[in-house]
Amino acid sequence: MTQDALAAGIQAAAHRQGLRSGTDRMRVRKWERGVEPSEESQGYITEALGLPADNVRSDDWPNWLPLTADGVVPLGPHSSVPALREALRTAMERRTFMTISGAALSALAADWAGGPATALAQARAGKPISDELVTFLETTTQHLAGLVTEERQHTATLLDAHLSTVTELLEHGRYAPALELRLHTLAASLSQTVAWHRFDLGRHTHASQYWIAGLHNAHAAGDHDMGAGLLSDLAYQAAWRRDHTTAASILNYALTRAQNPAARCLLQLRLARTLAARGKRSEQRPALRALAAAEKHLNDAGADRPAWCAWVSEADLAVDSGQALLDLGDTGRAHRLITEGERLLPSARDKTRGVFLAYRAASYLDLKEPEPAAAVATQSLLLARRTGAPRCMQLVDDLLPRFQPYQHAQGVPELLQLAAA
Known part of the structure; x- marks a missing residue:
């Protein structure tokens, strides 16, 4: 939109309210160069851009404006x-009216895969930032992310504040290259953690924006394994929303640069899951090859792992392999793997345990065994409610129609009553 076109749109918005606006091209130019529009003018700008009126936060100009189409x-x-500003702006919206397309995400992944291999230089100006402050932010972030599952659900506001602080430091601070690298790495890690919070709450556009912001900062830090992990999270979200074409595309780009065996294990597991879920006979062999690659990478992985995939274990390999085999029709083997993986999972990962239990319930239903299915589905639902993960509750909700033919089986009426409560 040209300056003249925006000025005309603002004048028209004022006219529709029976008022006049003196906005012209020169005034728009002043706004572009740092002069802050009045609250009234910001309202007209919103209408001229076709955005919801409640987007306006006059005390946060221009950060509430969308940066991209x-x-x-x-x-x-x-x-x-x-990218961080776009994520923070999106999170402040009272309603989300835009969904990021799979094509846009795949294009971003392609740009990342084909981009420069070195860290991106950022301009440094403003007030000096101390090493002590960055160390404090790193330490407290690590502590917040390491809390037990049921406590982590209460840390969202603190993590949001940390990310806002790091964004301000990157934008307005002055720092040496080594400190800049740490800030970008911290921004990537925080963005990833915040994204998972939003994803668990079903706020998918918000989660996407934070994962995208994390990808930009991992790219700026030259951390390709971290970048691959953030793309993997975007792929996981796409698969969760049944967009397996986008998920597979993103994962294949992510695999071009991931190096750490634990990171490659997770990527291959997610690729196997999304290939199997597509339900095509032609995807069966690629899915099995991805499972075999994941197993090999896990065997090769040592103690030196990126923090974002340090948790990948035999339990994850077993359950995700089982879920892929379930989609491929190998129900008996899938059931054994899912049961074994759930048994191996440490108690500190209760949210994941809730997901695994839901998978096990599905495998019991495939075997037409409603009693054990109801028992583990009940456990899954109770864990999801305790840990504050609506996403995990949805897994159980999606299984409920499959229990309807077994309403007289032991545990089924109680499960249905619990789910309705």
Whole structure:
């Protein structure tokens, strides 16, 4: 939109309210150069851009404005802060009216896979940032992310504040290259953690924006394994929403740069899951090859793992392999693997245990065994409610129609009553 076109749109917005606006091209130019529009003018700007009126936060100009047409900030030498700003802006919206397309996400993954292999230089100006402050943010972030599952559900506001602080430091601070690298790494890690919070609550556009912001900052830090992990999370979300074409595309791009065996294990597991879920005979062999690759990478993985995939274990390999085999029709073997994986999972990962239990319930239903299915589905639902994970509750809700033919089986009426409560 040109300056003249925006000015005309603002004048028209004022006219529709029986008022006049003196906005012209020169005033728009002043706004672009840092002069803050009045609250009234910001309202007219919103209408001229076709945005919801409740987007306006006059005390946060211009951060409430969308930065892109499709929600995806392109990778570039100075894209890390704009991507963070876009995520923070999206999270402040009272309603989300835009969904990021699979094509836009696949294009972003392709740009990442084919981009420069070195860290991206950022401009450094403003007030000096101390090593002590960054160390404090790193330490407290690690502590918050390491809390037990039921406590982590209460940390969202603290993590949001940490990410906002890191964004301000990156944008307005002055720091040496080593400190800049740490700030980008911290921004990537925080973005990933916040994204999972949003994803668990079903806020998919918000989660996507935070994962995208994390990708920009991992790219700026030159951390390709972290970048691959963030793409893997976007792929997991796409698969969760049944967009397996996008998920497979993103994962294949992520695998081009991931190096750590634990990271490659997780990527291959997720690729196997999404290939199997597509239900095509032609995908059976690629899915089995991905499972075999995941097993090999896990065997090769040592103690030196990126923090974001340090948790990948034999339990994850067993359950995700079992779920893939379930989709491929190998029900008996799938049931054994899912049961074994759930048994191996440590108690500290109760949210994941809830997901695994839901998978096990599905495998029991495939075997037409409603009693054990009801028992583990009940456990899954109770764990999901205790840990505050609506996403996990949805897994059980999706199974409920399959229990309807077994309403007289032991445990089924109680499960249905619990789910309705």
